[in-house]
Amino acid sequence: MTGLFVDSQISSQGSEGDNDTHRGTYLASFSACTTQVAHLADVFSAITTLNPQALMIIKPSGIVVYSEYNHVSNVQLNVDPSLFSLFSFLVRDANDVVILSQEDLDVPTELRLGVDVSLISDAFASVAASSPSTKLKNPNNPANNHSDPVTCYFTYNGEGHPLVIEFEDNLMSEKIEFLTFYTDFAYPYDSLGDSEHEELVINHNQIQSELILKSDVFSNLLADLHQINTVELYIYLSNEARGLGKSKNSKIRFTDSQLNFISRGPIGHLKLIYPSERTILEKLVLYGKDPTKKYNMVPVNTSLISCYNFANFIKIFRAVKLSSKCKILKDLNGVLSIQLLCKNNILPTYAGTLITFHHLEVSSYLDEDFQKDQVETARNFNSIFDDENYEYATDANAKEIAIEEYQELDMEAEKTRLTYASFMNQPNSNSNGGKMADNNRGQEGLQKKRKREDKLDDNGKGIHTVGGAVEVPLFL
Amino acid sequence: MKLKLRTQSTEALKTTLSLISQIRRFVILQFTPSQLQVILVNGQSVTLEPQVWCKLNMTTMFDQIEIQSLRDNTILLEINVELLLQTLRNFDRANSDGLNIRLQRKDSAGGQGVNTHNGRTASLALFYSNFNANTNTINHTFRIPVKILKSSHDSAMLREPELSEVDLIMRLPPEFVATYKRLEKFKKTANNDLVTIKATRRSGGFLGFVLEEDGKYKVTISWNQQLEVQKPNADANFDSDSIRLAVLKNQDQGPDEEDPSEDKEISVRLKDWQMASKIVATCKTVVFLITPREVVLHCMLEDSEDVEIIYYIAGIRRDPF
Known part of the structure; x- marks a missing residue:
């Protein structure tokens, strides 16, 4: 990853680099010390899934590790200085005098280095694994039970120096010098707000949806999706107001918050419904453009679906498992931001490490249509499933159709359950109503319907049966 | 050549073998009336590969020892360490009162030509008996093929490294x-x-x-x-x-x-x-x-x-x- 090919992004930073040589009289150095080895091992390993190499940015406000994959995903790890018992970022001038004021613009405010984060993660993991096991080995030995925790020291003296990480306890010292290098990662937060560079960062002015979830349920759900070899993942969000009771004119209406994960894979489609209890699905808000004011998003009651490549999406899994709370944002450009707050059990006062993933949607249906009309979920959804077997239907309008049918049949027919057949007929409901009225016997009507479906089948547009089994219909 | 041993506890031998079984598939056992050596060497390049020499005291490990051979009552065998270890583990689980170990010539009439090509002409028989729930006696016999090392070449190869100088x-x-x-x-x-x-x-x-x-x-x-x-x-x-x-x-x-x-x-x-x-x-x-x-x-x-x-x-x- 040494910058053999320098892209335009880097060269723009290169001009900054020229400034660096200008301010060559200043030297920044960093040192820190912590005993939270296990927590660092966890969070480092959670971000290695994307790319073994990463850009590390050390600032007085903490350590940032940024990595990206193929320009479709990126990840950022923010470690707060409060995790460290000592955290010092010092700038010295040519006379080795420590500069405290930031008044001079030439004073560097951060250190940037390219590192192999998978190596660092391995080092932390082996230390975290070896320290408690020595305790377990001799449970009778009190000296071992009260052995010193491993202390970890970070040292970096600026460009050209290795990143030195030392682990020390009363038994041994391990000093690892990680060589640093230039990365060709463009750090997207540098050019934030720059309209020329479309970066993979959430645009907070165009937030379309906002979710706050409990991470343990989310990680179980991801594990299930992974187990069934999901290829594409659709995330369906809805907070539409529904009428309570049978009548469609019911005055009691409530907001029906729904978060569904739909998997498409070799075994077909599977819908997983995320529990909508307030304690598990803490927040679900959808935003739409306010028609009166320009460029202003307001909360709306609507539905929204987006699609992601699952092989890429599942890379968040380790981080989700580690986290306690998860916030998912999506903006109008199709950028999904997953923010994971990882608490540290040993250090309850620690605010938590933040891991932020950004994923790009596979395809967005909203770019141009959005100007004309609001989210057209039904139409979009139908165009996603191009095999015409699955169509968008809400429970509410399916029920309404069912009720209409009974009314037209003068309630003669047995109450049929919501079946695939009624689902199939929904788009043609105009002709359906007439047909049903013609058949005053419900049984006959059903038979006719079947025949019609068989016809459709002959035309190659109806139900596909595989080995005698009917594909599971998908209801939304 | 005669090898007849009886033991009640195989713990020491079992632990030793389990520590070294990962290193190589075949080990050499050298039985003498006073000592059992378990030797791991690579026949091809003795000098570069790591070697392990385990020395076990015969008298503390076995209660009956009968070892006879023409060469100073020393018997050298090459054996698959995993098979030997598995047999010792079986014995351990069986709750038996004693394990007998004998060196047996392979029945030339029975398995003729089966094992002769790799020189495994003899077998180390391990047998023990235990009682099942109905107090019936069950006899277990395991025969592990071994190669008896006789030639002077084989034993010349087996020389423990001498430490002439230690820093x-x-x-x-x-x-x-x-x-x-x-x-x-x-x-x-x-x-x-x-x-x-x-x-x-x-x-x-x-x-x-x-x-x-x-x-x-x-x-x-x-x-x-x-x-x-x-x-x-x-x-x-x-x-x-x-x-x-x-x-x-x-x-x-x-x-x-x-x-x-x-x-x-x-x-x-x-x-x-x-x-x-x-x-x-x-x-x-x-x-x-x-x-x-x-x-x-x-x-x-x-x-x-x-x-x-x-x-x-x-x-x-x-x-x-």
């Missing part, structure tokens, strides 16, 4: 096994597999490992606890007794703090070094020796001297670019 000698504490866990992660990088072991008596004793991979990292792992690093007398001979004595009774003169030749270092394959991790983790006493050509781990399984495991690793000369 440094130190006893490793039981917690030392933690360094093996730290080193384990570097086994992944295959192209640079050498670890340099550095030791000195100066400034209170030091033992450290240095690993480097070009363009990636440089690691130094050093032991922080007090180590009594000693330099043995030049005229001492290095059998197990003198090593034990040297470690227990520090007759050291103390190092010359100014003398840089006190610092010793030797490079070995990381893979070879890591293979000893189980031995170091299990043995009660571990003594580490550095010689100009090799490093040696001299271990006692228990506090007694009944089982002795010696692990020799040949040093690799590092090319000075």
Whole structure:
């Protein structure tokens, strides 16, 4: 990853680099010390899934590790200085005098280095694994039970120096010098707000949806999706107001918050419904453009679906498992931001490490249509499933159709359950109503319907049966 | 040639074999009336591969010993260590009162020509009996094919390395096994597999490992606890007794703090070094020796001297670019 090919992004930073040589009289150095080895091992390993190499940015406000994959995903790890018992970022001038004021613009405010984060993660993991096991080995030995925790020291003296990480306890010292290098990662937060560079960062002015979830349920759900070899993942969000009771004119209406994960894979489609209890699905808000004011998003009651490549999406899994709370944002450009707050059990006062993933949607249906009309979920959804077997239907309008049918049949027919057949007929409901009225016997009507479906089948547009089994219909 | 043994507890032999079974598939057993040696050598290149010599006291391990052969009552066998170990584990589970071990000639009429091509002409029979729930006796017999080593060539190959010169000698504490866990992660990088072991008596004793991979990292792992690093007398001979004595009774003169030749270092394959991790983790006493050509781990399984495991690793000369 040494910058053999320098892209335009880097060269723009290169001009900054020229400034660096200008301010060559200043030297920044960093040192820190912590005993939270296990927590660092966890969070480092959670971000290695994307790319073994990463850009590390050390600032007085903490350590940032940024990595990206193929320009479709990126990840950022923010470690707060409060995790460290000592955290010092010092700038010295040519006379080795420590500069405290930031008044001079030439004073560097951060250190940037390219590192192999998978190596660092391995080092932390082996230390975290070896320290408690020595305790377990001799449970009778009190000296071992009260052995010193491993202390970890970070040292970096600026460009050209290795990143030195030392682990020390009363038994041994391990000093690892990680060589640093230039990365060709463009750090997207540098050019934030720059309209020329479309970066993979959430645009907070165009937030379309906002979710706050409990991470343990989310990680179980991801594990299930992974187990069934999901290829594409659709995330369906809805907070539409529904009428309570049978009548469609019911005055009691409530907001029906729904978060569904739909998997498409070799075994077909599977819908997983995320529990909508307030304690598990803490927040679900959808935003739409306010028609009166320009460029202003307001909360709306609507539905929204987006699609992601699952092989890429599942890379968040380790981080989700580690986290306690998860916030998912999506903006109008199709950028999904997953923010994971990882608490540290040993250090309850620690605010938590933040891991932020950004994923790009596979395809967005909203770019141009959005100007004309609001989210057209039904139409979009139908165009996603191009095999015409699955169509968008809400429970509410399916029920309404069912009720209409009974009314037209003068309630003669047995109450049929919501079946695939009624689902199939929904788009043609105009002709359906007439047909049903013609058949005053419900049984006959059903038979006719079947025949019609068989016809459709002959035309190659109806139900596909595989080995005698009917594909599971998908209801939304 | 006759080998007839009976034992009630196979614990020592089983533990010893389980420690070394990962290293190589076949081991050589050398039975004498006083000692059983379990030897791991590579027949092709004795000098470069690590060697393990385990010495077990016959009289404490077996209650009946009958060993006869034309060559000083010594019997040399090559055996599959995993099969032998599995049989000993079966015996352990069976709750039997005794295990009999016999050397048997293969029935030439029965399995004719089956095993003769690899020279496994005899078998080591292990049999025991136990009672099941209905107090019926069940007899178990296991026959493991073995190759009897007779020729002078075979035994010439089996010469335990002589330690003519020892630079440094130190006893490793039981917690030392933690360094093996730290080193384990570097086994992944295959192209640079050498670890340099550095030791000195100066400034209170030091033992450290240095690993480097070009363009990636440089690691130094050093032991922080007090180590009594000693330099043995030049005229001492290095059998197990003198090593034990040297470690227990520090007759050291103390190092010359100014003398840089006190610092010793030797490079070995990381893979070879890591293979000893189980031995170091299990043995009660571990003594580490550095010689100009090799490093040696001299271990006692228990506090007694009944089982002795010696692990020799040949040093690799590092090319000075």
